[in-house]
Amino acid sequence: MPTAPVCRPSLSRLAQELLPVLYTHRLLTAAQLNRLLRPQTTSNRYMRSQLQALQEHGLADATVRHHNHVGELLWYATALGADAIEAGQELPSRSYRITERAAASALQEHTLAINETGLAMTEHARRLGDECGPLSWDMEVLHRVRDGARHGDEAWLTPDAVLRYTRTDGNERRLLNFFIEVDRTTMSVARLAAKLHAYARYATYIPQPAPGRSRHSTNGDLVQEAWRERYPTLPRILIVLTGAPEPVLARRAWDLRALAAADTRLQRAAARTPLQAGVTSLGLLGKHGPFAPIVTPLLGEDATATDVLLQPRSPAAV
Numbered sequence: 001m002p003t004a005p006v007c008r009p010s011l012s013r014l015a016q017e018l019l020p021v022l023y024t025h026r027l028l029t030a031a032q033l034n035r036l037l038r039p040q041t042t043s044n045r046y047m048r049s050q051l052q053a054l055q056e057h058g059l060a061d062a063t064v065r066h067h068n069h070v071g072e073l074l075w076y077a078t079a080l081g082a083d084a085i086e087a088g089q090e091l092p093s094r095s096y097r098i099t100e101r102a103a104a105s106a107l108q109e110h111t112l113a114i115n116e117t118g119l120a121m122t123e124h125a126r127r128l129g130d131e132c133g134p135l136s137w138d139m140e141v142l143h144r145v146r147d148g149a150r151h152g153d154e155a156w157l158t159p160d161a162v163l164r165y166t167r168t169d170g171n172e173r174r175l176l177n178f179f180i181e182v183d184r185t186t187m188s189v190a191r192l193a194a195k196l197h198a199y200a201r202y203a204t205y206i207p208q209p210a211p212g213r214s215r216h217s218t219n220g221d222l223v224q225e226a227w228r229e230r231y232p233t234l235p236r237i238l239i240v241l242t243g244a245p246e247p248v249l250a251r252r253a254w255d256l257r258a259l260a261a262a263d264t265r266l267q268r269a270a271a272r273t274p275l276q277a278g279v280t281s282l283g284l285l286g287k288h289g290p291f292a293p294i295v296t297p298l299l300g301e302d303a304t305a306t307d308v309l310l311q312p313r314s315p316a317a318v
Helices: 013-025 030-037 045-056 079-088 108-128 189-204 246-262 264-272 282-288
Strands: 060-064 073-077 137-139 161-169 172-183 236-241 277-281
Touching: 013 030, 013 045, 013 060, 013 073, 013 079, 013 108, 013 137, 030 045, 030 073, 030 108, 045 060, 073 079, 108 137, 108 161, 108 172, 108 282, 172 189, 189 236, 189 246, 189 264, 236 246, 236 282, 246 264, 246 277, 246 282, 277 282
Parallel strands: 172 236, 236 277
Antiparallel strands: 060 073, 137 161, 161 172
């Protein structure tokens, strides 16, 4: 998916393509942007010059990365840059804009890890002849999971990102949607399992009709799960672990699978709906790609490693 350029005669083509990416993905390094938009080059020098041009126009700004990266800058779209994108109406408006304060906050590494996940998918898509581009994932998209204002469970599910990927296999093209959750080993496995529970609620959530309205749609059919109005199929859940050595991440994956097996609501939802979930590491995803056997299924009896499609591997492939 190509980026939507910002039409300013004084800016280069690359600078105009940069701003929508910064607006969409909140916070990126020059190296990440180079991999997204100029994958044929290894030097970040020209990319940094174009970022500085955006900065001189007040459209982008940078903050210093805090975590073990001395002097590295993280780039984001300013309020003026966001206004320019929204005025062009080429991209959906985001409810959340990153501010100078947010850019410098403790959320830096989590945001970068989400974008690194999208980057890994994009880079492997290029190698495979698939489609997943610089604007193929959106962060923190709200999904309602219950009606009313009662206390208790949250009313909204907010994945770290929703990613779109078009898989090409011969003459067949397949649109895949993923709910991405990234864990930098900063939350407990129990909290990760609670996120899976929220996805079970979304998979089974049927909106209540407004007062005085029928539970049937205008064509007489029963109102179905909310996700059917938004996606052609229920997106697969992909939990991506990072922030620790691979053996530690592998143990977390198996602990998460054990907790998922003990969640009766999650198991019921998986039996009633096309709910699928798996866990892998960012290191494995980046090294081997999404269609290698790097994903541990979190639902079902078969725990054999598979790919992001979360389908059992054929005997010939084992």
